[in-house]
Amino acid sequence: MKQIRDYFRHGEKVQQLIQEQRKQRSPGRSLGAPGLNCLVLGGGGREYAIAWRLARCDSVATIDVVPGNAGVALFSRVIDFSPHDVGRLQQHLAASAIDLAIVGPDELIAEGLGDHLRRASVAVVAPSKEAAKIEWSKTFAKELMTEAHVPTPRWETFTTPEQARNALDRNKWAAPLVVKADGLAAGKGVTICRTLEEALMTLATPPTNSGRVVFEEVLEGEEASLQALVDGETVVALPPARDHKRVGDGDIGPNTGGMGASSPTTVLPDEDAQRVADELITPIARALVARGTPFRGVIFAGLIRTTSGFKVLEYNARFGDPEAQVTLPRIGGDFAKLMVALGEGRLKEYVAQNPLRLSQRAFVDVVLCAEGYPGSPRVGDRIEGLDALPDGVYGFHGATASTPTGGFITTGGRVMHIVAGGSNIAEARDRAYQGAERVTFTGKFYRSDIAGSGVAVA
Ligand code: GLY
Numbered sequence: 001m002k003q004i005r006d007y008f009r010h011g012e013k014v015q016q017l018i019q020e021q022r023k024q025r026s027p028g029r030s031l032g033a034p035g036l037n038c039l040v041l042g043g044g045g046r047e048y049a050i051a052w053r054l055a056r057c058d059s060v061a062t063i064d065v066v067p068g069n070a071g072v073a074l075f076s077r078v079i080d081f082s083p084h085d086v087g088r089l090q091q092h093l094a095a096s097a098i099d100l101a102i103v104g105p106d107e108l109i110a111e112g113l114g115d116h117l118r119r120a121s122v123a124v125v126a127p128s129k130e131a132a133k134i135e136w137s138k139t140f141a142k143e144l145m146t147e148a149h150v151p152t153p154r155w156e157t158f159t160t161p162e163q164a165r166n167a168l169d170r171n172k173w174a175a176p177l178v179v180k181a182d183g184l185a186a187g188k189g190v191t192i193c194r195t196l197e198e199a200l201m202t203l204a205t206p207p208t209n210s211g212r213v214v215f216e217e218v219l220e221g222e223e224a225s226l227q228a229l230v231d232g233e234t235v236v237a238l239p240p241a242r243d244h245k246r247v248g249d250g251d252i253g254p255n256t257g258g259m260g261a262s263s264p265t266t267v268l269p270d271e272d273a274q275r276v277a278d279e280l281i282t283p284i285a286r287a288l289v290a291r292g293t294p295f296r297g298v299i300f301a302g303l304i305r306t307t308s309g310f311k312v313l314e315y316n317a318r319f320g321d322p323e324a325q326v327t328l329p330r331i332g333g334d335f336a337k338l339m340v341a342l343g344e345g346r347l348k349e350y351v352a353q354n355p356l357r358l359s360q361r362a363f364v365d366v367v368l369c370a371e372g373y374p375g376s377p378r379v380g381d382r383i384e385g386l387d388a389l390p391d392g393v394y395g396f397h398g399a400t401a402s403t404p405t406g407g408f409i410t411t412g413g414r415v416m417h418i419v420a421g422g423s424n425i426a427e428a429r430d431r432a433y434q435g436a437e438r439v440t441f442t443g444k445f446y447r448s449d450i451a452g453s454g455v456a457v458a
Contacts, residue, residue, distance in 0.1 A: 035061025036336050037097050039122075040076075041083045041113065042104030043067045045367070045398035045417040046321035050102055051076050052396065053328040057336040064096060070408050071397025071416075083108055086116045093120045100340050101125070103297075106184050109317050110136040114297065123343030127230075130293040132317035134284065138182045138214045141315050148283035151311040153304075154217040157182070161203045164213040168199055173215050175199055182212035188255050188374065190314075192218060216313075221306040223313070224268040225261075225323045228277045228301075229338070230285050231347035232294045237277035239330045239358050240268040241323040242451070247374055249449045256374040257414055260450030261322040262364045262425055263330060267305055270358060276303070280312050296345060325365040325396055325417050332357035361421045364428040364451045366436045367398070371443030373413030381441040383408040383416070393420040393435035410441055425451050 036059050040051045047065060051072050054060050066089070068078030081088050092098070101117045103109055103126035114126030126132075133140045139157040146152075156173070158164040167173045175196045181189035185207040193199035202208050225243055229236040241263035247253035264270050281299050288295045300316035300323070319328075328335070333354060341350030370377035379399075386395050386408070396419050399412025418435040422428030429451045436446055 035059060036099045036340065037062045038064070038336060039093070039096070039098045039101040040065045040068075040072075040104065041089075041101065041108055043069050043072075044104070044321060045365075045396045045414060046319055046324040047104040048072045048396040048398070048417070049325040049328050049419075050104060050319065052394070053331070053335050054339075057334045059334050060336045062096070064092070064098070066092070069397045069411075070400045070402040071395065073402070083113065084111070086113070089113075089116070090120055093117070093122055098122050100336065100343055102339060102343075104318060104321070106135055106316065106318055109297075110184055123340045125297050125339050125343045127295045127297040127317050128293060131288050131295040131297075133293075134288075134295075134299070134315040135317040136184050138180050138314065139212060142214065144284055144287050145312060148287045150280055150283050151309065153178070153219050153311055153313065156215050158213045158215070160211075161209055161213050164215060165200065165203055167215065168196060176218045178216040178218055179203065179208055180214040180216060181207040182214055183207075186257060188257075190255060219304050219306050219311065221304040222267045224265055224303045224305065224310075225320050226268060226273060226277060226281070226301045226303055227320055227323060227327060228281045228299050229342050229347055230281065230295045230297065230299045231342055231345055232289055232296070233282070233286055234348040234351075235277050235282045235285050235299075236347060236351055236356060237273035237281075238298075238356075239263050239270050239327050240265050240273050240276075241320070241327050242267060243320065243323055244447060244450055247369075247447075249447050254374055256369075258320075258322040258367065259369070259447045260364070260366045261320075261326045262362065262429070262451035263323070263326040264362060264425070268303065268310070276310055277301075280310060284315065296342065322365045322367060322417055325419050326363040329363050329419070329421060330359045330361065332359055361423065362425045362428040363419060363421050364425065364432040365396070366418045366432045366446050366450050367414050368416040368418060368436060368439060368441075368444050368446050370399075370410050370413055370415050370441070371445065377410075377413035378443050379410050379412065381410045381443060383410060383439065383441045385439040388438045389418075389435045390420075390431060390438075393418065393431050395419075395435070395439060410443075415441065415444070 040047050063076035065072050100123045109132045112129035117124040142155045176194045179191045179202045191202045225241045227238040242265040243261040244259045245255045300320045302313040303310045396417040398414040400408045401411045420431035
C-alpha cells in the first residue's frame, strides 16, 4: 500500500512539474493553447500509424518523429538521429517544447527510454524499464502470470540451451512444444516445434542458442491481440485485432514482425474486450503496482482462445505492430488528449469524462514485403503506384527512404502497410488488396490470406 501511495504522491508532483516547465519553456503554449507538441519515437509502420492518428486530432500543433521514415515525413517533421542517443533526445525535448512522447519499438522501451523521457517532465506513453520486463523477459512474464493466477500454457525456463536439451533427452518435455528465447528477438524468438529434431535445431540456432530458454506447451485455438491503456491499476481496453505472424499463406514458414492484421475480430469481439482485459491484463497491472513498478503505457496481450477460455501467450509493453495500424484508426475522439492523460497518470479521470468511442468500421492491413524477408531483404528498389491507391486506402510506410529525384525506395523487409477501412472486414480486405496490387517494387511479396477467415462472419 505504501508503494501505491508513494507512486501517486510522486505522480502528482510530476504533474505539477510538467505544468510549470511547460509554462517556462514555451510561454506561448502555456495553459493549453495553442496545441500539443508531440514526439513519436521509432521508424516503422506502427510509428507511422501513431503519427497518422495524432495528425487527426484538433489538439495537436506539431508532430516530430525520430528517426521516422520517408513516408511519415510527408505530414510530420522527421528528425534523423538515433533515438538511443538520450542526450540528443533531451535537447530535442526542451528545444521543441515537447508535451507528449510516445515510444513505439520494444528495444527502446526495454533500454529504459520511458524513464529518461519522464525525467524530462514530458507526458510519456511508455512504461519504465522495470515494468517493461513483462516483455523483455518471458520468464518474468510467466512468473507474474502464475503469481496473478492468469491462465497461460504450461511452461518451464532453462538457464541455458544445454539444460533445455537435457530436458528433451530425459523426456521431461516432448514435441510438439514451443521454444522461446527469453529476451527480445524482433518477433523471431518463438518457434513451434512439431518434432524433436525441430526442437534440437531451434536450440542450436539464434536467438535460442544462447541465454535463457522457455519451453511452453502447444495449445490449439485461434489467436487474438488485445491492447489496453494501462495507468497503474486503471486498464482501458482498445479494440481487439488479429495478426498474421508467419511469412506464408496458411500460416507456414518462419515468424516475422507481422504480415498483416485486421480489426475487429470474431475471435474476441469489441464488446468482450474490457471484460477479457479485466481478467487477463488487470491482474498483471495490479501485480506490477504491488511490486512498486507500476506500468504506464500500453500492455499488449497475445491471446489464444481454447476450449477452456482465453489464455495468455505473451505480453508486450507497447502498441502492437501491425495491430496499431488497424486499431488506432478505429479510436474516436481526441487520441492525443487521451495519450496525454495516460502519460500524465490521469487516465482514470479522463476516461470517466471522455469514454472511449470506437468506430464500427473495420480495418485491414496487408504488409508489402521485400524479397528475402524475414532473412536479409533486398533494399534500394524504387516504389511505384502510391499515387494510384484508391480513395481511403492508405500506404503506411514501414521501411522507405526518399530519393534525390523524388519518390521512394525500399530500405528494409516490411516496406509498406496497405491499410483500408470498410463497413465490414470483407470490404476492408478487398480494398486493402486492391491497394496492395497497385503499389509495386521489384521483389514485392505479400500474403494473400490476411483477414481470411473473418470474411464470412465479420
Ligand atoms: N504483432 C505482435 C507484436 O507487435 O509483437
